Amino acid sequence: MKIDLKNRVQKKWFAVITTVVIAELFTLWGIYGIKEYGVFLFFLIPFFIGAGSVLLFGFKNQVTLKEACKIGLVSVSMYALCLICFAIEGLICILMAFPIAAIFTSIGAVIAHNFTNRSTMNASSTFLILVAALPALSFLERDSTPDLTSVVSSIEINASPETVWKNVVEFPKLKEPKEFIFRTGIAYPVNAEIKGRGIGAIRYCNFTTGKFIEPVTVWDEPNLLKFSVAEQPAPLKEISFWDIDAPHLHDYFVSKQGQFKLIRLSNGNTKLEGTTWYYHDIKPAFYWKIWSNYIVHKIHYRVLNHIKTRSEKRKVT
Incomplete structure (x- = not known):
């Protein structure tokens, strides 16, 4: 036929x-x-x-x-x-x-x-x-509560905690990123500044899409700096023919708090840990956590490596 x-x-x-x-x-x-x-x-x-x-x-x-x-x-x-x-x-x-x-x-x-x-x-x-x-x-997932996720990244710095602390609290403009992920529209940190000292001080971490406003909740110099997130910018700028402002760019990926922990090592160096607590209301969580954890680690290491470079240039003697 x-x-x-x-x-x-x-x-x-x-x-x-x-x-x-x-x-x-x-x-x-x-x-x-x-x-x-x-x-x-x-x-x-x-x-x-x-x-x-x-x-x-x-x-x-x-x-x-x-x-x-x-x-x-x-x-x-x-x-x-x-x-x-x-x-x-x-x-x-x-x-x-x-x-x-x-x-x-x-x-x-x-x-x-x-x-x-x-x-x-x-x-x-x-x-x-x-x-x-x-x-x-479509209503199977209505009113489900997202889980809070923590991402921890660490680096060893050839400097004392006292030196590292100065570069943790605030730091000048970072170099343009070489990582491919940051050339796709994913937001990345540019610099950080702080107004005030101690608990209640306001830290501003500026990203390419706006600024994180971070009230300090723990100021244990030179061991721990912890802060909540009062405001945050969009997590990315969409690549498109149009100026897209999709709903998932607002209130679907939410950073709740962060911290820098400085640990004095026996060799005189400092282990610097950066932690971010976040949740996202995008499911399935197991799949999107793969992407979000990867991106948060990349953001952490961009900052941690910058702190390492600056700290090792001006060690306390």
Whole structure:
């Protein structure tokens, strides 16, 4: 039997475009309607993209596993491109989310492939059930409380705690970063200054997107400087054709407090530990903590290495 290749291609694109349009509408509702960045956005919508596109194409058609996976990945790629082009998200956030989205898209495509090859006449009905089920499933994570996470980074400095302390409290402008991560729009520290001394002093840590305002809560010179975070800037500047101010840039990654701990070593050097306590209201937490912990460590080491360089140039004799 002769296969109408042109018709199959048209059906593929119909399936892809229809699924992507519906997924984009659900995404807008998730972000701006229920204001959730979680399983609905990163698991269920990608699953729907993979399953929905294959179900639509597989209606009264035989679909190979390779075709199913290809249709799913093309669909999720077009979905991601639309998020960028219509100023819904920026490039960096899309790249961070894409690995987990691609996995769940592929899972959806494989399940839909198995279903269509067993019961092709019910493919369209199953697609409609998926569309109807997504809104109900979107409320699974409502009112869940995010956990506070701590990230600790340390470095050894060839100087006394007294010398290191002077460079911990405040420090002048850092050099431009060489790390690739800071050239993608991720905010990074520029300098720090302080007004006052002791508990109640206000420390200002200036980042590329604004300043952290940090009231000092513990001033144990030269051992421990601890501070809360009263205000913080956006964690990144999106790379996009447009000036994007996505909701997740505000109140979804929240730094609560930080500290610098100076430990006098037996060889006369100082072990300097930097700690940040934060939470983010973006789920699944296990996945996003991989990214956020990595970025916080990079920010820590940018500051710690700067303190090390300055301290070792002016050791107390």
